[in-house]
Amino acid sequence: MPLPKRRHSHTRGRKRRTHWKLTAPNVMECAHCHQPKLPHHICPHCGYYKGIQITTPKEA
Amino acid sequence: MRHQRKVKKLSRTSSHRQAMLNNMVTSLFASRMIKTTESKAKELRRIADRLVRTAKKDTLAARRLVARSVKDRAVLKKLFTEIAPQFKSKPSGFTRVVKMGYRRGDSAMMAVVELLTEKPKIEKDAGKKKGSKKKEKEVAAAEGKSKKEKSASAE
Ligand SMILES: [Zn+2]
Numbered sequence: 193m194p195l196p197k198r199r200h201s202h203t204r205g206r207k208r209r210t211h212w213k214l215t216a217p218n219v220m221e222c223a224h225c226h227q228p229k230l231p232h233h234i235c236p237h238c239g240y241y242k243g244i245q246i247t248t249p250k251e252a
Numbered sequence: 253m254r255h256q257r258k259v260k261k262l263s264r265t266s267s268h269r270q271a272m273l274n275n276m277v278t279s280l281f282a283s284r285m286i287k288t289t290e291s292k293a294k295e296l297r298r299i300a301d302r303l304v305r306t307a308k309k310d311t312l313a314a315r316r317l318v319a320r321s322v323k324d325r326a327v328l329k330k331l332f333t334e335i336a337p338q339f340k341s342k343p344s345g346f347t348r349v350v351k352m353g354y355r356r357g358d359s360a361m362m363a364v365v366e367l368l369t370e371k372p373k374i375e376k377d378a379g380k381k382k383g384s385k386k387k388e389k390e391v392a393a394a395e396g397k398s399k400k401e402k403s404a405s406a407e
Contacts, residue, residue, distance in 0.1 A: 230353065246285075246364055
């Protein structure tokens with residue numbers, strides 16, 4: 193079984209984790225309802241994609 | 253050689269996968285549009301396109317081939333009489349897959365698979381012919397697709 197030989201400081205672990213980064217989703221504006229949406233996705237607000245209505249969102 | 257002929261396994265045994273895709277393609281033909289995960293959607297369109305291509309031949313042999321996948325006789329009839337004739341002029345591309353965001357629970361990417369036949373609803377946006385719409389709407393309603401029913405009654 194592998195066992196740690198030396199104490200591992202908080203800084204050491206934290207320094208390693210400086211490379212864990214979140215990337216923001218590439219949000220764009222819906223051409224139909226101007227709400228934020230993801231590219232290449234049906235708009236969750238109006239159900240449109242590339243000018244055609246594909247789904248009907250629940251509240252609409 | 254079967255180079256490059258990859259099929260997604262979808263974490264299922266081959267019989268399970270085959271059965272699932274058969275069921276899914278049957279519901280796609282029955283209700284025109286289904287929502288599923290993106291991986292299943294992309295596998296489904298290959299099956300659906302192949303079945304429509306076979307159904308376009310409109311022979312007894314073709315019907316028997318398709319019947320191996322589409323076990324529902326009513327849906328099989330619909331495919332040959334209503335769906336396949338609408339694709340007469342098209343060589344391929346009978347379906348469309350569009351992503352619709354992540355599912356809550358397991359963050360799986362969801363997508364809509366759509367048969368590119370005449371829409372049974374939304375006349376004002378598409379401005380298409382009215383022909384077979386009523387029939388399709390009734391079929392969809394009979395399938396118990398509450399989503400469609402809701403939108404149909406809203407209009
Ligand atoms: Zn929108």
